[in-house]
Amino acid sequence: MNIIGKNSLSLYIAYVMYFIFILFICHFVYDLIAQLILWYKYNTGSTVFSNTFILSKDIGWEKNQWTLPIDNHLKFRINYPFTKTEVNSGLYPAVFMIIHNLIGLMYCSLFFFFSYKFFKEMTSEVIFNKKAISWLRKLGFLNLLLAVLGIFELSNFNDSSGIIILTRVFIGIFGMIMLFIVEFFKKGIELQNENDLTI
Known part of the structure; x- marks a missing residue:
């Protein structure tokens, strides 16, 4: 099986990315609706x-x-x-969280959507195409944007956990690598x- 082109591994990866995107976007919408309902309950006592x-x-x-120090919060x-399966929990109202x-x-929703679009373009007969570059560029900038937001978050909210800092650095480097790959494309x-003109 080929990695790129029609009926290639890229096509199957694209479908997997699309499925994961659907899961994340549904989760995002559900969490947003849930937060609005919690806000309504908080303000009305419903x-x-x-x-x-x-x-x-x-x-x-x-x-x-x-948990004992925050028992009365x-x-x-x-x-x-x-179900009784937890999606999310925390202190309320904690707008920042x-x-x-x-x-x-x-971010996860957009990451998997952009990845889906990129891999879908890799199934084209023309490997180096402008649409693939466009989606890869968007993916790179998305990662850089999240890294910048993460640095802003760390500097303003004193959250200096080592793993969080490392994650932000990793995401930023990943974004830069994508932008270098865009230049390669x-x-x-x-x-x-040039080859087409020569022929």
Whole structure:
């Protein structure tokens, strides 16, 4: 099986990327709706969807050295519909954490969508094409944007966990590598056009 071209590995990778994109975008929309419902419950005292969108001081967290100091704080818990399986939980209202989670879900959604579009373009007979370059460029800039947002987040919210810093650096480097690959693709298009003119 070929890696690129029609009926190649790229086509199957594209379908996998599209499936993962659908999962993430559904998760993003669900989390956004859930946060709006929690906001409504917080402001009105409503008990709507009380088993799915929980707003309470006790949301089932295990009592330990980390949870005991925040035992009397209001917390939220979002479950998958009709289950007790947790999607997300945290202190409420923690606007920064909610925005952080939504940005993370949106990033993952866009990452897999752009990847899907790129791999789909790799199934074309013309390997070096402008659409593939465009999607790869978007993917590179998306990673750089998240890295910059991560640095802003670290500098403004004093979150200096080693793994978080390393993740931001990795995402930024990944974005730069993509932009270098874009330049490689551009050179490929130039050589391809020169070759076509020679023929």
